[in-house]
Amino acid sequence: MLRIDFNSIVREAVESYDNSKEIASIIDISAKVSTNHVYRIKFADDNIIIAKLSYFGKFEHFVEDHSIINSLANNLPAPFENVLARSLIKGNSLFIHRHKGEFIDAWVVFYRPIQIKKKLPKKLTENQIQKLARSFAQFHKACHSIKNTLPPSSKTLELDINHLLAILKTKDGQHEHRMHIDLIREQCHLFLENMNELGGQNLPTIPVFVDWNIGNFSVTPQLDLFSRWDYDWFRMSSRMMDFYFFSRVVSQVGDKTVFSYEIDRLMEERFVLFLQAYHEVYPLREVEIRFLKETYRFFLLNYVVKYGRYFFHEIFATRLQQEVYNEHLPNIDQRFDPEPLLKALNI
Template sequence: MAFIDFDTIIREAWNDYDPSREIAHIVDISAKVSTNHVYRITLKDRNYIVAKLSYFGKYDHFVEDHSIINTLSNNLPFPFENFLARSLMKGNKLYVYRYQSQVIDAWVVFYRPIHIKEKLPKRLDEDQIAKLGQQTARFHKACDTVKATLPRSSKTMKDDINDLIKILDDTSSKYEYPMHRSLIKNHCDAFLANYDTIGADKLESIPVFVDWNIGNFSVTPNFKLYSRWDYDWFRMSTRMLDFYFFARVSSDIGDKTVFTYNVDVMMEDRFIIFLKAYHKEFPLTEKEIRFLKDAYRFFILNYVVKYGRFFFHEIFATKLQKEALETHLPSLENTFNPEPLLKALDL
């Protein structure tokens, strides 16, 4: 991508939002893994806010998602009433600035700063895994409680997969992995078939954040969920979309700088510890556990294969897509087996 002065876009966005308060300086605090940019903005009145600039996905979906999240953040009951970072409003609407040029279509949203306590250790012990399972269940239950109060979401898993199929079927497109078209198409077809067979459309939709990397949320010293600030993959969908990342967090290998998106972590005994603690608090169903494989398949197809080049920086995208297409998808049917999970939960 050609050089883009992101600081200037942020300044334009803030000036459009509130020209009465001037910016003193801007600091890039991005995680440097994705193409999204996050900035700490210090104002001349010594207050500060956080800005996020994104060009991943679609503008309408960006606005829709943040509108849902903002309503959710205001409606979540105790003890999660302050868990999510809130976006700034202008009048009675969520404020989103859209910058369009011949080079980029980018969107900026501002957040109030959120308090952060402790991040999870890179490797959890079994007691910590159980506590995380309990806390996740309570958060999901709180989201389920208020789901009827949230704005409508237009995104569906089937729509995303059908959109990927259209990309694959377009022979005029310069798809980056032509030799893997048939593999990807087969997994798209498998997802759609299993979705219908399992009856996944009947699974309850709640707010899910998908990416529960330990750098995206904080906990209290006694391991209660405290704050969450990253919304890149947010959507309204089955809660099972959240479970793959909790399997990664629970995994014996722990958090690593060099990572891969393998499905094996959902077969570990440590993930069963998480599931048992979750199930005791907010019971899971057999249908949901059987859908775990396709929730993972959807994650790989949609976020790694379809959007990887747009979301991850190139060095990460190349590695993750190569592993997904050469290892993870080809071995999926032989690697994931829901039966041990079902047995552990007595389902």
């Protein structure tokens, strides 16, 4: 089995950034369910920075995403001006180190450490759900208010789905998805057809982080969003891309160590309560609620099917993908009904 010395790549990145820095320690603080690599670097002068190392996807997309995130971190208005970690700059530019070795092409970006306050409980009360919904609505409004100040993004939902369709034609894609190619292809075309019918490509785009599990952000005692880390699924897209994970945060199921990506949480009364409180602050449109089903379909296809083996350790990826093939994708249209949500919001 090939073993990559990631610590040496991080040291190489530090030297490239500033060769006068003396490293005291490098500690791996990566999430244990993920293949991503995050390190806490302490220098001899006691200063600390965070390094994120990635090696899948496209280098150009990595640079693009982190350029947007850094601009967002600097441009967000109060009370969200310190919600995101700021990246380190060298000269006038965002610093990103690229390591091109014999076996790996890896990229490293550095962040300043971010403050963390209170983690959400595994299961929220109804009052907590309403408070959190209002804070997320305010955060989305703030992101919308500065979206025109951010660098351009080349990624779109259609491009990502077409990329998956292209992968299915390759030798590697046919091997990895050999038992489920017809299902995946059918679901990709359904997404593209439904998105076109709804006009989803014309919905306003804002910065979205998609993966809002409770291990990725902290809140104040009043349930206002305080800080957010883990930017692996960041993109510029419809705000509805965030809502499936919002439904998971407020679900009666609560946070679980063994998790699945079932659609049922979008139909829970607790999620309806969340939508109603959010809607009071930042009103939702009918087309957005109807598009919610397609953002869920996209999440399964792009982040679990296409990139699952990169985002999750093999034991998690295999199970999650099998659940998507056997349960989640085939049942989307039967198990999601936008009408109760629209009725609850009076739209």
